[in-house]
Amino acid sequence: MTNHVTELTTQQQQELSDIFGTRVNFKKRERHYYTHDVGTLPPLAKPLLGKTEPAAIVKIGSEAEAVKLIEFANKHKIPVVPRAGASSGYGGIIPTKGGIIADITPLNKIIELDKDNMTATVGAGIIWEQLENKLNRQGLSVRAIPSSAPASTVGGWLAQGGAGYGSYEYGWAHETMGSARVVLPNGEVKEFSGADLDNIIATMGTTGIITQVTLKLRQHEEMAAISAQFPDATSMKNAIQAVGKNNIPIWSVSFLNPAWADMKNRAPAKTHHGHPVDEHRPILPVSYICNFLYPGSRNETVSSALTGVIKSAGGSLLSQDIADHETDEWFRSMKVKRLGPSFIPAEVVIPLANLDKVFSEIGTKISLPVLTEGMVVKGDSVILLCFIPHSELSFKFNLAFGLALSIVKIAENNGGRIYSSGLYFAKKADKVFGDRLGLIQDFKKKYDKNDIMNPETLTGKGTFKTAISLAMAFEPLARIVGNLSGVQKMSVFKDKKDIPADIVGHAYECAQCGYCVSECDQYYGRGWESQSPRGKWFFIKEYLAGRDKLDQKQVNTFLACTTCEMCVQKCQLDLPIEPAWMKLRNVMVEERKQMTFPPFEMMAASLLKERNIWATYRTERDMWLPDDLRAKIKDKADYAYFAGCTASLVEKDIAIGTARMLDDAGVEFTYLGKDEACCAIPMLVSGKWDVFEKTMRMNISNMKKRDVKTVITSCPACWLIWHTIYPDWAKKLGIDYNIEAKHYSEILAERLDVLKPKMKVPLNAVVTWHDSCHMGRAGGIYEPPRDLIKAIPGVEFRELEHNREHSHCCGSVLSLIADPPVANVIGAVKLNEAVDVGAQKLLALCPCCQVQLRISAQKSNINIDVQDLGATVARSLGYDIPDTTNDALVAWAVFDKMIVLMQPEGMADLMVELLPEMMAAMPAPLKLMMKTVKYVPGMDILMKPVMPHMMPLLMPLLMPKVMPAMLEAVTRHVPMPDYMNEQMPDMMPKVMENLMPNMLPLIAPMITPKMIEYIKMH
Ligand SMILES: Cc1cc2nc3c(=O)[nH]c(=O)nc-3n(C[C@H](O)[C@H](O)[C@H](O)COP(=O)(O)OP(=O)(O)OC[C@H]3O[C@@H](n4cnc5c(N)ncnc54)[C@H](O)[C@@H]3O)c2cc1C
Ligand code: SF4
């Protein structure tokens, strides 16, 4: 039998590291993120589960690794808990006996597509929505799909069991799967198919690690949708039964009760950078709403027959608008949780024949609102997912939770059962598994002698199981209490522990569904839950509850978000995730005085001194401008070209190309030249909002002096700033802002009639396009750049797999600054997509994306030419535009070295190098005291804890004296261009002044032993 394993020995850690390399994590803090699933347990019941922290997390990269893990676990009798999308709520991913979390999600490839037999063999960790999108491109489709498709995996659905869209036609999840490869608990690998699959279905990772699944497919077809409303559950039931009786070939039948429809209408509107999005959201009638989906080719057979049964059952058709909208929202069922913040869930399977009785009994026995969603499964079973809105912050939440048991009881009274037994309802396993229970138990005895595979998940946890059984026995009593335990004003939150009220609220609203995880580049660049939006919301709740700290490590986690807004796009609750992290950046850096990423301090110093972030002289800013164009620049004009720092100083091809295109298209413009300052987005994302505001004021005022009405940008970040951020800040600060912003592609796409005939030099290349996050998801500008590309002669244009609003981030700037190796991982994802479509050139228009992609291509050795769109168009217009790939690599190499130097380890090394100067600069009495280390035994031991406290007091005193030596040392470590070197004496003291208060506590423990050693030797 396995023990409860919360820590591994050093030897065990080494063994796991030997297998998984960097794909294993032992950090205590990270492990805490893997202690829960989507369910929110009542605080009184939670302690009954005991300590649920794993001892390690591993990311399974292959079947062979899964085998090695199992061998390791058997050797040491350590539990293994498979975890995939983590979208389930039955406790299957909760490590109640500690052990190792085996993250299956790296097994995410399509292994074989057999179009003749209409099957796909896939890695068990592939996410449903991503698989379906890939299949659709091949004209294929899965047969059924869970409504958690953006987060859940194929293996997870087989292991958890269930039904989803398509189950009306194709049955339960496992009925749409042909076979599965499994690493058994004894390390053997076995292929299961047919009746043998019974050993795997819904066993929640207790019978092995599923590594591959073969799915049955269907031809892909657009679905047609019909929605109907019914006055009561009986008429809805009658209609659904009539569909079956009349063999109307429907693919999926799902429904909502009136309470759910009402909540859906009231859910808050989506916002974009704080402004309500003008979404089209039809109002649902507050009644029973049933949605029927079927392949469009069946329209003739289905449409009139279905309409007939709906009408004869007393229902009426809803508008096509509603039907289409409900279909669009098919994976967004939990949107209503925005009105929560918490839900008490109950999920049951009942016979269709008793649907109305169950609704009626719930209505009479439970006085709190019960939001209910239903999915009909082939063979007349119905899955009811019930949510009682509540607040986990109220004590009454504990009491109201009992109502979930009442719903289970009502289902049982009507021939139904709980949906899944899992950790919490282990006593009901016989009802869920029926005859299969004995088979599974025998299988476990035979193959899992050490009980390593997800122990307690099927058998339950002692005290918790007893508590549920007791509560079940006293259900009528618990119901009375539960019915009295409603709460009002659930969504009112206050600022807490420096976290603004709206963010506190969102942390509790977050459903932990995981839609935002897999495509968050901060997450997939690193691979650990703490880095995902879901993890960050979890952190905030833990921090508010006093179980975690908002220390520098966590500050860095928030700062490392690249602001790509993929999470905002993905979140089914429309939570303003990225804007929340943006707000927190400032709270942490300016209000709490925590440290931003050190390179931002260098940028800030450079910006304040020379108006740019590259530590170049301000006088250099307009040197990119060709003389013939300089002569044409207006002093004042309606349009101004705002080039930004990187295009002006590093990738000058962007600025030159843009100016050439505008000029050739007949756009007259002015330009701020040496007066131009950085748009200041680096200051916004670094939390240094005071510098942002100062710079913004300068830029706005300079534009006004030139009577500018429209700012044209080439950089998407500059566009976002001028278009969205400056106006909001101007409004907040009472600044008159009458400026509109356009990207050059918007202006030029409208002038292609003038520009295209001038594009004469062919490119003769296969070209693909990178949609930058700030112009794409943040700005919605997708087509104008494509129009420009397609106008270039000799272009064969191919879209990337993830394009437009699905485009993946390049990884700049924050990954590049926080963690350059991670930036390369993220960049390689994008570059490999370009290689996969056979592109020779990856065009982009963002200077930062281009720096990042060029570096990633170099570091990952990916052979693709990254070029600027504007420069490419200008070349086709006949201009000789320089290729700046090398300039970007050279400029970044300096920053790269500076980043390494400015990390705590780098700064500690630098300080150690400066020990002679530091000692020399010490006041005499202190020097004397230090020397005692050399002569008085035991003094060194005493000094060790004292130094970290002394250093912050000493440093301001020492720094001015040590500065000349420090500047020399920095130059030794970072070979800088002259202009940068010359400015260091001005910039460095300011940078150090800002960094040291937070940096010293981090580096003092690293310096102290070396300092003591130094004193002893001198
Ligand atoms: C918004 C939302 C909608 C949902 N809709 C549906 C729905 O329509 N139908 C439905 O059935 N469920 C639904 N669910 C529940 C959940 O999404 C499903 O149970 C899903 O199949 C779980 O997959 P996962 O990849 O997230 O697995 P996880 O939650 O990670 O794991 C689930 C269980 O399977 C085990 N497991 C996972 N992968 C493996 C593997 N490779 N080998 C062995 N064991 C493994 C785990 O140990 C765990 O016990 C929904 C959940 C949410 C949040
Ligand atoms: S904005 Fe992008 S990087 Fe940041 S949390 Fe969202 S998805 Fe992740």
Ligand code: SF4
């Ligand atoms: S942030 Fe949104 S998508 Fe992410 S887990 Fe929470 S509710 Fe789900």
